[in-house]
Amino acid sequence: MNLRRTFAMAYKEALQIWRDPRSLAIALLMPLMQLVLLGYGVSLDIKHVPLCVFDQENSQQSRAVVDRFVSSDWFSISHTINRQSGIGYALDRGDCIAALVIPADFSRRLSTVGAAPVQAVFDATDVNTTNVALGYAQGAVAQANAQIAAQWAASQGVLPSLVGQVDLEPSTWFNETLESRNFIIPGVVAVILSLVGAELTSLTISREWERGTMEQLISTPVTPLEVMLGKLTPYFAIGFFDAGFCLVSAVYWFRVPFRGNIGTLLATTALFIVVVLGIGYLISARIRSQLGASQIALLVTMLPATLLSGFTFPLDQMPALVRAISLAVYARYYVTILRSVFLKGSGLYDLWAPLLGLSIYAVAVIWLAARALHKRLD
Amino acid sequence: MSAGAPAVLAQGLTKRFNSFTAVDHLDLGIEKGEIAGFIGPNGAGKSTTIRMLCGLLHPSEGRASVAGFDVDRQPEAVREHIGYMSQKFSLYGDLTVRENLLFFGGIYRVPRQSFEERMRFAISMAGLEGRENALVRTLAGGWKQRLALGCAILHRPPILFLDEPTSGVEPEARRRFWDLIHELAAQEVTILVSTHYMDEAEYCNRISLIDRGRLIASGTPSELRARRLGGDLFEISCAPLGAAVKVLTGAPGVVEAAIFGDKLHVVLGSGGLGAADLPGFLGRHGIQAGPARRVTPSLEDVFVQLVSGGQKQRSAT
Structure with missing residues (x-):
């Protein structure tokens, strides 16, 4: 060479x-x-999943649940509706991927029965997104539950810290913010x-x-x-x-x-x-x-x-x-x-x-x- | 290179592309310092032969040596001793005149102390003083060809292969190019140059006429003119020319009759028709003809005669 x-x-x-x-x-x-x-x-991040909210009660307690959904970056409210049929319409049009329905007797059942259902409807066309959104929804509900439990404990004169709880403290390495x-x-x-x-x-x-x-x-x-x-x-x-x-x-x-x-x-x-x-x-x-x-x-x-x-x-x-x-x-x-x-x-x-x-x-x-x-x- | 050996020697050199034989058992010998001309029509096998001699194509058969090295087994040694100008212009159009020279000078490892001087020589030879920084693709044909020659001789090769260097170049530039070739030959450079311009054959020391891959004649221009016709050449004005060729071909004493421009060239052997008989002979066949005039044969006459002779031979077998 x-x-x-x-x-x-x-x-x-x-x-x-x-x-x-x-x-x-x-x-x-x-x-x-x-x-x-x-x-x-x-x-691959799923953030701000468009959420359609049908809050039939619109009380302080029901709004607290909705707040749990939107206080993170996970969901954003695309719009609120006032008819059950509006859910199907919004999902069909792709305006939202998830819909949250809170019944009209939400706070009453919570105080009398001690449990109240909320409904979440998902557009499962994209399985990955739905799975992630479902996880987010469960997280939001768990947070709402913890909040309600703490309020109940306080109303009963029990310190919240005395209520038994198991906490998972996840630690993600290398890409901490995921x-x-x-x-x-x-x-x-x-x-x-x-x-x-x-x-x-x-x-x-x-x-x-x-x-x-x-x-x-x-x-x-x-x-x-x-x-x-x-x-x-x-x-x-x-x-x-x-x-x-x-x-x-x-x-x-x-x-x-x-x-x-x-x-x-x-x-x-x-x-x-x-x-x-x-x-x-x-x-x-x-x-x-x-x-x-x-x-x-x-x-x-x-x-x-x-x-x-x-x-x-x-x-x-x-x-x-x-x-x-x-x-x-x-x-x-x-x-x-x-x-x-x-x-x-x-x-x-x-x-x-x-x-x-x-x-x-x-x-x-x-x-x-x-x-x-x-x-x-x- | 051993002394006395021919610069280029080919024996039975053959190149086949599938069933097509481009070069057919060609024998060739070129002495040092000669200008050897390869003359023949397009597609005769001139480029293929030159490419084999430069080690760019494998011969299908036969052998050849250049500067004493076998072209097929020692192509790199051959390339050290040659300069080559391909038929298609092949300098870098997107580089300037100077950059092309710098590139080929580097590739050929021209000694640094003489590099500047040789570049200046090449530039002045090509007539490109003052245009050193012009992109090569902006140059006209004649300048491009002279620059390509300049690049091919930067390393002072003892043997130069020029494949149709003057095709597509205007006549004045062709003249200048041949002057350069003669200047190089005067410095002991052996040059093999191919052309399809018959008139350029006269500039060569020796010429090889090639047709359909075969060598049909070789010698100095005057030798070829003298011995190849087999008779004396006469020029005659007559009309219609086509009918005259038909009538004369095969007539007693007529070796060859061919149209040459707007006239007829007739080669007459001994016995049979004489030159003085021609107008009368043609007149008897209803062809108007002027007097026959004896002319010195051109190489084109020789070539036409050789090629048609070759065809007759081939169709006979």
Whole structure:
């Protein structure tokens, strides 16, 4: 390998990227657009479930129950109604996902029988949302019950603390606020880098074939290794810039807590960029049209990176066969690494397993890419 | 490169693409410092031959060496010793003149101390002084071709392959380009240049006429003109031309009759019709004809005769 030839190659490639609006757009605009789309679009949190309230009593006590529902961020009242039939109508129209019905004799039954029913109706079309909303409703009712019990105890002259209670004190580690954003955003970064990296390099060789410059290039003594290193160098710089942009946005814009070590983050990111650039380069060397190469790159990176990387769908919930397939999805290793480094503050030692996966990939891809260019026309 | 060996040597060089034979058992020998011309119509196999000699295509059969290295087994050694200009313009249009030169200079590892001087030479040779920072895609055809030549000779290769360097270039620029080729040959550079312009054959030291993948003749331009026609060439004005060709073909003493521009070229052998008999002979067949005038054959005459001879031979077998 000759450094001067490699440098000449890298300099030429950098100039071409600089003068090609399409490459620049992929390099600079695509990460931004995807970060906005995926960062804001993908959220697994269920908050402000639209709630329709039919309070037939409208007493101080019934309003206290309604308050329990809306005092958290869980529910928001979409509207209040005054007819039973209004519930079906509101659910049909999708104005609300849950409806709360409080009977007209609510406070009377509470004081005489000691128990009063409230009804909650759910639109169960989306099972996940319904399950979560159902849990929220039970929580709200439990709070209302505790409040009523405390009031009853006080009215009986008993200190509330003497009433026996079992409390669960849940403690969630690493993502204390249980925000799905903290979990999603590192995955988004991995998906963006897989996509942008492969798209960038997928054009680099096919462009030379299409424009006819490859015939001149392969008639020179330049080696396939020098072509690969020279071409990947400027893209590596771009990839690193994009990674920096995404990671800084994750921390300072999306407010994902960063607990790890910057060095660990940069080293693993560099490794991942090598893999994605290498994949794009391999595709480019095989497919001689720019359009074809770009579409194949989209196909082989986008689908696995979004579906099988654990970015949104948890891998350990998948059937064994799909889990086995996901071992070949390099993005999953980086997703795991990013989440651990961000939220757990993991070091290189803790990350040995995904690092091993990523390293094997990097070595294999670079080994293949260094041989991918055949200096022949047939 | 061993001394005395030919710069380019091909024996039985053949290239087949599936059932199509693009180059058919071609033998070729080019001495150092020669300008060897590859002449033939489009699709004759000139580009395929040059690409095999540059190590860009595997020969299907036969062998070839360039600068003493086997083109199929030592392509990298071959590439160290050649400069190549492909038929399609293949510099980087989105780089400037200077950036293209910098790139190829780096790829060929031109020694740094002489790099600036060679770049200046290439720029002045291409007539691009003052346009060093122009994007190459904005240049007109003649400048592009001369710049491509400049890039191909930056590393001073002893052997240069130029594939139709003047196609699509206006006549004045073609003249200039051939002047450059002669200047390079004067510096001991061996040059193989292909063209489909017959008039350019006259600029070569030696030419190889190629048709349908086969070498049909080779020699110096004057040798080919002298020995290949098999008779003397006469030009005659007559009408209609097509009927005249029909009447003369196969007539006693007529070796060849072909339309040449708005006139007829007739090759007469010994015995049979003489030049003075031609107007009368044509008149008897109802064709008006002027007097026959003896002309010096051009390479195009030779080529037409060789190609039609080859066709006759092929259809006979």
